[in-house]
Amino acid sequence: QVQLVESGGGLVQAGGSLRLSCAASERTFRYYKMGWFRQAPGKEREFVAAIKWSDASTEYGDSVKGRFTVSRDNAKNTVDLQMNSLKPEDTAVYYCAAAPYSIYQTWGQGTQVTVSS
Numbered sequence: 700q701v702q703l704v705e706s707g708g709g710l711v712q713a714g715g716s717l718r719l720s721c722a723a724s725e726r727t728f729r730y731y732k733m734g735w736f737r738q739a740p741g742k743e744r745e746f747v748a749a750i751k752w753s754d755a756s757t758e759y760g761d762s763v764k765g766r767f768t769v770s771r772d773n774a775k776n777t778v779d780l781q782m783n784s785l786k787p788e789d790t791a792v793y794y795c796a797a798a799p800y801s802i803y804q805t806w807g808q809g810t811q812v813t814v815s816s
Contacts, residue, residue: 701725701805703795708810711785717812719780721795726776731801733778735769737791737812747793748780762788785814 702724711717721733734749748769749758757769768781778795790813796803 701730701797701799703797703805703807705793705795705807705810708793708812710813710815713786713814713816715785715814716781716783717785719782719793719795719810719812721778721780721807723776723778723797730797730799732798733771734796734798734803735778735780735793736796737789737793739791742791744794745791750778782812785812787814787816790814 704722705719706722707717707719709717730752732749732751735747736744737747738744746760747763748760748767750769750771752771755771759767766782766784770779772779782789792809792811794809795807797805
């Protein structure tokens with residue numbers, strides 16, 4: 700079973716940028732898709748972005764369209780999330796997930812992103 704580890708979280712000011720990375724213990728090309736989710740205290744988990752491994756097609760949540768970009772690196776077995784124009788409402792724990800059968804079954808521990816006003 701694949702294991703996922705997120706990194707790159709931290710504290711930034713509004714309008715700044717961060718780049719998150721999800722490292723996989725196995726080659727990620729054999730999985731149907733990889734996704735990013737986030738959850739703020741007291742709020743429901745929210746879909747952020749996903750990338751289909753076969754053709755690198757992407758999907759984004761409405762709240763991050765135009766600001767976030769998800770990408771993959773076959774050589775490093777990583778999936779990255781570039782976050783630009785960050786807002787205080789982006790503050791949350793960000794999770795990486797893998798979907799072998801188009802259903803997310805494996806999750807990372809999460810990385811904290813805090814955006815100050």
